[in-house]
Amino acid sequence: MQSRSTPSTRAGGRPRSTEADTAILEATRQALVDLGWTKLTLGDVATRAGVAKTTLYRRWAGKSELVVDAVAELFDELELPDSGSLATDIEGVVLQFAALLGRPETKTALMAVVAESTTDEPLRERIRASIVDRQKRLVLAGRARAQDRGELPAEPDTAAAARTADLIFDVIAGAVVHRALVSAEPVDAEWAEQFTSLVLGGLSAVSGRGPTAVPSAPDTAP
Missing domain, CATH: 1.10.10.60 (Homeodomain-like)
Incomplete structure (x- = not known):
């Protein structure tokens, strides 16, 4: 942390x-x-x-710089659990992230700085550097563990690894923020499990192999 x-x-x-x-x-x-x-x-x-x-x-x-740093400190509390598998690692961090977004100080501060940044480019850059880029550490740590376990293959080059990390972060952070703050729907264990299956299916498609693929629907044809 x-x-x-x-x-x-x-x-x-x-x-x-x-x-x-x-x-x-x-x-x-x-x-x-x-x-x-x-x-x-x-x-x-x-x-x-x-x-x-x-x-x-x-x-x-x-004020803008102060508020961004106050929000960034909350996000620095996030930790990636080491549960022994990529699926449960993702589920754990999703639930932890959602719990953080549910706190009044996080919700109010984050919504305020994001709204203000729509017309303030320096503030947007500060949010990117202080919150977004720093929290990509979770993706990098989780991917490294999964590669060590043999759940994910190593990327062919550094540029490909960076693109994949950015995409994973955008998908996870975007989905959780939208559900928790925009749709105001619960991010519970059931949703986290379903969402993780979707993420892992995408990773499998991108890498050619990967963790557990999303199971296909059973054949119900006579």
Whole structure:
């Protein structure tokens, strides 16, 4: 698991306070739940966190950057379970992801920054770098484990591996976000199992062989 609270050193040489960072990011998420994007201000966050506004401005240039980092910290909590098979690994991370999206602070913060980013290209790039690209680590870890187990073949080259990783991430993240936040349908164990079967079938088709293929319908012809 990656951490957003690793101490860093400012230009003057004094390390940043990880306690202050933690308090600020927690206060940001709570302020989003209580106030929403429009009413949230750095001054309110500073008051909630018990720090001076100058402390925030030394760390973040503005509200957009602060909120993205507050959301990114939540996504860094995601971990890929090592259950012994690719299918159960995928099911586990899907359910974990859905549970994270169900938390009020995650839902409010994510929806706010995504909506704001539609007219803010730098914010969109920050979301991509801080959340999307960083969470592709889950795909890379899961694929490496599956290859070690012999469930997936190795890709022919680095470019092909990167394209496959991007596609897997887009399919899984897109489906779970849409079901949980747009359709507002439950992401339960049954759905996760069915969705995983669909993903594995696609992986099998792309790789030529793979984990367990989606079973075909029985022949009911007389």
